Amino acid sequence: MQDVRDALYVGQRSDGTLTRRPMSPHLQVYRFRLSMFLSIANRAAGVAAAGGSALGLCWISAAAKGPKSFSKVQKVTGNPLGQLVLAGWALALVYHFVAGLRHLAWDSGYRFDKKEINEDGPVAVGVTVGTTLALVAGILGVAICRSRKKAS
Amino acid sequence: MSNPHKPHVKVMRSQLSRARGLGSAQTGVAHWWAERASAVALVPLSGWFVIQVFRLAGASQPEVAKWGARPLNATMMLSLVILTFYHTQLGLQVIIDDYVHGKAHLPAGLLMKGIVFLLGLFGTVSVLKLALAGSSRGRIAAG
Numbered sequence: 001m002q003d004v005r006d007a008l009y010v011g012q013r014s015d016g017t018l019t020r021r022p023m024s025p026h027l028q029v030y031r032f033r034l035s036m037f038l039s040i041a042n043r044a045a046g047v048a049a050a051g052g053s054a055l056g057l058c059w060i061s062a063a064a065k066g067p068k069s070f071s072k073v074q075k076v077t078g079n080p081l082g083q084l085v086l087a088g089w090a091l092a093l094v095y096h097f098v099a100g101l102r103h104l105a106w107d108s109g110y111r112f113d114k115k116e117i118n119e120d121g122p123v124a125v126g127v128t129v130g131t132t133l134a135l136v137a138g139i140l141g142v143a144i145c146r147s148r149k150k151a152s
Numbered sequence: 153m154s155n156p157h158k159p160h161v162k163v164m165r166s167q168l169s170r171a172r173g174l175g176s177a178q179t180g181v182a183h184w185w186a187e188r189a190s191a192v193a194l195v196p197l198s199g200w201f202v203i204q205v206f207r208l209a210g211a212s213q214p215e216v217a218k219w220g221a222r223p224l225n226a227t228m229m230l231s232l233v234i235l236t237f238y239h240t241q242l243g244l245q246v247i248i249d250d251y252v253h254g255k256a257h258l259p260a261g262l263l264m265k266g267i268v269f270l271l272g273l274f275g276t277v278s279v280l281k282l283a284l285a286g287s288s289r290g291r292i293a294a295g
Contacts (some may be wrong), residue, residue, distance in 0.1 A: 043247065046240075046243045047243075047244070047247070050240040050243070050244065050268075053236055053237070053240065053271075054271050057233075057271060057274055057275045057278065060220075060229070060233075060275060060278045060279060060282070061274065061275070061278040062213075063213055063216040063217060063220060063278075063282060064217075064220070064277075064278040064279075064281040064282045064285070066213065067212075067213040067214070070212075070213035070216070071213070093198070097195075097198060100191050101195070103191075104188065104191065104192065107188060135202065138206065139205055139206060139209045140209075142206055142209040142210065143209035143210035144210070145210075146209060146210035146211070147210045150210075150212075
């Protein structure tokens with residue numbers, strides 16, 4: 001034993017004899033792969049989508065409360081900074097949706113080979129960015145058109 | 153057990169009770185399965201919600217209230233809110249299982265469940281208020 005930390009890696013075989021447990025190298029040892037970023041990004045996107053959903057409750061509760069509260073929420077959704085947060089929420093939701101569909105495919109036994117996973121990664125990124133941009137632009141466009149119609 | 157030199161565990165329990173304690177608890181995949189089932193349910197609900205956002209973008213409060221008073225919208229919205237926060241709780245529990253160790257693990261999970269439960273209930277009550285406010289207004293007008 002050269003390092004005291006080795007003591008933590010002593011394990012027992014099922015017959016009771018002692019053995020050294022294998023040590024896995026730390027994250028920075030590995031070469032960067034897109035799939036490892038997409039994996040942790042899915043988890044982060046899930047947390048961000050949950051946080052956004054908690055904020056989204058403000059919208060539905062304000063609508064239930066009355067016009068006064070609702071106009072407060074509209075001030076946030078009309079503000080560029082608020083719209084940036086909403087776009088971020090949309091990005092998190094869309095990516096979590098896309099990655100979730102990939103997970104469901106993997107669970108069913110499809111596209112789970114190394115080659116297929118590496119092929120699908122960039123596609124997932126493209127679909128996520130494209131869908132998010134289309135959604136944000138579309139919703140913003142509809143909202144602007146509608147408020148202009150009301151004003152005139 | 154025939155080899156006296158090999159260490160082995162001696163127990164005073166019957167072999168049956170030992171096997172019961174060691175065996176599957178029958179719920180090993182329950183959490184995983186619940187996560188997938190709620191995810192599958194959220195796919196069409198999310199699609200429905202995107203359509204509703206396009207319908208409601210830039211809408212005023214009376215318009216949203218009118219939308220929320222429709223039973224179909226209220227049903228879909230309730231399903232969406234309940235399943236979203238149920239799925240959130242399942243997902244955050246996995247993250248806590250992965251990163252929070254030792255004594256803090258149980259309180260962290262309970263705190264997260266409490267917060268997510270309250271958020272989900274808050275959304276549910278809001279949707280119900282929108283859904284039922286219309287009918288009560290009708291009753292006042294009729295009475």
